Amino acid sequence: MRRGELRAILIEAATTAWRPRSPSGELRPHPAWSDLDPAGRLEAYEAARALRRLEAARDPEGLTSTARAVLARLRAGR
Amino acid sequence: MTVDQVRLPDLDEHLPRILAGEFEAFGSWMAGAESRLRDSLRSFAIRVDVEGVVQETALRIWQTAPRFVADGRENGLLRLAIRVARNLAVSELRRYRVEPMEIDALDREAQAYDPTGSGVPHVPDLLLARRIKDCLDHLPRQPGRAIAARVGSGGTEPDEALAEGLGMRKNTFLQNVTRARKLVADCLAMHGIDLAVELS
Numbered sequence: 001m002r003r004g005e006l007r008a009i010l011i012e013a014a015t016t017a018w019r020p021r022s023p024s025g026e027l028r029p030h031p032a033w034s035d036l037d038p039a040g041r042l043e044a045y046e047a048a049r050a051l052r053r054l055e056a057a058r059d060p061e062g063l064t065s066t067a068r069a070v071l072a073r074l075r076a077g078r
Numbered sequence: 079m080t081v082d083q084v085r086l087p088d089l090d091e092h093l094p095r096i097l098a099g100e101f102e103a104f105g106s107w108m109a110g111a112e113s114r115l116r117d118s119l120r121s122f123a124i125r126v127d128v129e130g131v132v133q134e135t136a137l138r139i140w141q142t143a144p145r146f147v148a149d150g151r152e153n154g155l156l157r158l159a160i161r162v163a164r165n166l167a168v169s170e171l172r173r174y175r176v177e178p179m180e181i182d183a184l185d186r187e188a189q190a191y192d193p194t195g196s197g198v199p200h201v202p203d204l205l206l207a208r209r210i211k212d213c214l215d216h217l218p219r220q221p222g223r224a225i226a227a228r229v230g231s232g233g234t235e236p237d238e239a240l241a242e243g244l245g246m247r248k249n250t251f252l253q254n255v256t257r258a259r260k261l262v263a264d265c266l267a268m269h270g271i272d273l274a275v276e277l278s
Contacts, residue, residue: 001249012252017233019130024199027134029127038124046122047259049116050275054262055229057110057210066129069106070136070230071101 010036015051015074017065086114086194088152096143096155104140111156112136114193118160121187125176133233137165156193164188204275214258214264221258224251235257 001009003025011033020028052064063071089110095103115135117156119128139159148154163187171181214225227240263273 008256009249009252012256014127014129015255016228016237017129017133018231018236019133019233020236027130029130033127033129039086039168041124042241045120045128046277048129048228049113050259051228051255052113052116052227053212053273053277054214054259057207058214058225060227061105062109062207063105064112065228065231065233066132067105067136069113069234070140071105071131072232072234073133073137074101074104074140076101 007040010038011044011047013042014057015048017069019069086110086153089156090148090152090154093143093146093155095126096140107155108136111159112158115159115163118188118191118193119163119167120170120191121184125174125180126167126170128167131163131166131170134166135159138162138166153193160191160193206271208270209266209271210262213262216265217258217261220246221254221261224254225258227251228255237252 010032014030014036016030019030022028033041035043052066054062056062059068080109087110089107092103092107096107112132116128117131119126121133122128122131136159139155139162142158142162145156146155146158150158167183167188168181171184214222217225222245223244224240227244228237231240238248241248244251246254266273
């Protein structure tokens, strides 16, 4: 895989709302985010902003995957 | 439509139901607050994984909402959330042992954020949402499936699992998400809407 392709994959991977958790339940940075350079992290941030807008438009209650993830944790008692 | 007509509504209207423990009301608050919260953290994005901070902030706001005291101004809970988010981001920077001068600079930039002066759409929200939905509905099959899987999972499953569920390799899945994002932006542009401008 070429370097540019790998970078694009890492950026897209970091846009998910899913995050790994520590043994105590705290959210940890996404591994793909950790592998990105500062410019890539900024691109991932902007890509996530755009994606969340699309998600909210598609969701019947206007919620993004971020909001859904939070609500899922609240319902599960964190 | 004037800017006044599309200004940020007072999200504190959801407070009574949030205090009553209604998750749906908190979802409604998040639907209005999340983009502002995320925008407020932009200066930290090169050093902190903003997604995690946004989620952790929302969890803390739910927990602290019963102790929230309104100051008489609109969107008090959102302003509190922005402060909590900034503090969490600064804590992360300290944990990563970032230079104090850099932390101060990033924090100053974040403090300059005005939640009432941002996120005001150039195209009314309802129209934009309808256009986006139309564009999503007309995506080619594979990018459409990838986006649908991300939305459907609600951030509870890693991409590996979503890709497997669609019979795709993880990299193919991610390329389809990227393609979906670009195709929707192109589709909106054909309707005279610049998604980048709407998010600015």
